[in-house]
Amino acid sequence: MTGNWPCFDYLSWRETCAALHLYLQIAGKYRLARSPWQNHSWNATFTVTPRGLTSSLIPDGTGIEILFDFHDHMVIGTSGDGRRESFALGPTTVAAFHADFVGLVTALGGDPTFDGQPNEVPYPVPFAEDLRERPYDGDAVARFHAALLAVDRVFKTFRASFLGKSSPVHLFWGSFDLAVTRFSGRRAPLHPGGVPALPDDVAQEAYDREVSSAGFWPGGGGIDYPAFYAYAYPAPNGYRAAPVAPDGAFWHEDLSEFILPYEAVQGAADPDAALLAFLVSTYEAAANLAKWDRDLLECEAGGPGTVRPADAEREKSAPAAAEGTVEREDGPAKGRYRLVVDGVEAEMTYSRAGNGLIIIDHTEVPAALRGRKVGERLVRQAIEDARRDGVSIIPLCPFAKAQIERHPEWQDVLRR
Numbered sequence: 001m002t003g004n005w006p007c008f009d010y011l012s013w014r015e016t017c018a019a020l021h022l023y024l025q026i027a028g029k030y031r032l033a034r035s036p037w038q039n040h041s042w043n044a045t046f047t048v049t050p051r052g053l054t055s056s057l058i059p060d061g062t063g064i065e066i067l068f069d070f071h072d073h074m075v076i077g078t079s080g081d082g083r084r085e086s087f088a089l090g091p092t093t094v095a096a097f098h099a100d101f102v103g104l105v106t107a108l109g110g111d112p113t114f115d116g117q118p119n120e121v122p123y124p125v126p127f128a129e130d131l132r133e134r135p136y137d138g139d140a141v142a143r144f145h146a147a148l149l150a151v152d153r154v155f156k157t158f159r160a161s162f163l164g165k166s167s168p169v170h171l172f173w174g175s176f177d178l179a180v181t182r183f184s185g186r187r188a189p190l191h192p193g194g195v196p197a198l199p200d201d202v203a204q205e206a207y208d209r210e211v212s213s214a215g216f217w218p219g220g221g222g223i224d225y226p227a228f229y230a231y232a233y234p235a236p237n238g239y240r241a242a243p244v245a246p247d248g249a250f251w252h253e254d255l256s257e258f259i260l261p262y263e264a265v266q267g268a269a270d271p272d273a274a275l276l277a278f279l280v281s282t283y284e285a286a287a288n289l290a291k292w293d294r295d296l297l298e299c300e301a302g303g304p305g306t307v308r309p310a311d312a313e314r315e316k317s318a319p320a321a322a323e324g325t326v327e328r329e330d331g332p333a334k335g336r337y338r339l340v341v342d343g344v345e346a347e348m349t350y351s352r353a354g355n356g357l358i359i360i361d362h363t364e365v366p367a368a369l370r371g372r373k374v375g376e377r378l379v380r381q382a383i384e385d386a387r388r389d390g391v392s393i394i395p396l397c398p399f400a401k402a403q404i405e406r407h408p409e410w411q412d413v414l415r416r
Helices: 011-034 039-044 094-107 138-159 200-206 262-266 271-289 311-317 374-389 398-406 408-413
Strands: 052-054 064-069 074-079 084-088 170-172 177-187 209-217 227-233 250-252 257-261 327-330 334-341 344-352 357-364 392-395
Touching: 011 039, 011 064, 011 094, 011 138, 039 170, 039 200, 074 094, 084 094, 138 177, 138 209, 138 271, 177 271, 209 271, 227 262, 227 271, 257 262, 257 271, 262 271, 271 398, 334 374, 344 374, 357 374, 357 398, 374 392, 374 398, 374 408, 392 398, 398 408
Parallel strands: 357 392
Antiparallel strands: 052 064, 064 074, 074 084, 170 177, 177 209, 209 227, 227 257, 250 257, 327 334, 334 344, 344 357
16 A cells, blocks of 8 residues: 555456446435436435445435445445444345345335436346346455545545536446536537436436546446546547646547546555646646636635635735746757746746747646746746747647637747
8 A cells, every 4th residue: 555545456356346336326226216306417426435435315214324334344324213224245146235225225214216227337237137146355345445535535635726616526326436527617519428328318417518527437447447537528629639647647549538547646656646637637638728717717725724715805815926037948859948936846848840840748837836827927938939039839738828829919929
């Protein structure tokens, strides 16, 4: 274990993983059947707890909560009138789990009627008819839970720097992923549907607004390892080619998403920072290319016990513009601009394409310097140097491109 990021694979426990996925679907479908529909199916999800995953309060009977306890390996139900029922998680069949769950809900005074067909899995078998014996690897489930705790922490840190509409950090039992989604506030084109074993109207409602989404899969669904993903809907032009961080991240053509293997995070010197870099860079690629109103939607990351300044006071309370001198390191083929503030370095890199053209390919501003116009100063210096040297600029970097688009007076140096 590195810090609190456990070593965690997929192939060694994939049969347990597949079974746990179906067990969560059973409990999730019960919650879905009893809860008023909330936008983007948020009424049906699970959230991470110190012991496992909870349904939170379900409006059935006197109120029921379902907890998957991954320490004692139990399914525990509690009701508003003080009743408590449970059964063990272990080797069994999906049909037997389904029967145990129905009995638990009944004993708590709830209504155990819900759709009995799995979603978003290949070749779905009704729960009550799935008689195949399934293993249960308790150690692997515990490692999965430890990974969820670490991921949940970083996702919530990322969520704290967004003022616009954002999902909670929650687990979707259909696709079996922990996810967090940001919204631009604009309508999206009608989703085509076609998700296996998922009604088209559910997919279309889930994506009826423009989104940038990220999440964590334990594996499966096209990859045989745990991984983080990020996508935008609708994906703006140039999104798949956008530079993202950290180095282990890549564009997966079959999935049409950015992927970062869990191993690249778990093995990093600072796993939290590596994952946060992936979340921020993929979001910024989507937001810049799709021209989201980032000034309206974003804020400084929140801290414990500190009230975020009211947005009306944002101009007054914004961090002071960074001091210091932008330095240039120029080589025959590549170069960069750098600005060091309070010991923290920001940089913008470029490549030469002949004597009269440079291509800005990446801008990296650490979180500690965001909101202080550091990136803008790097781009501004490149503009001024291009004018002096009589060269043109192609801004392939989404951040630099967005900055130049916001400043028409800089566009005289663009390569036409």
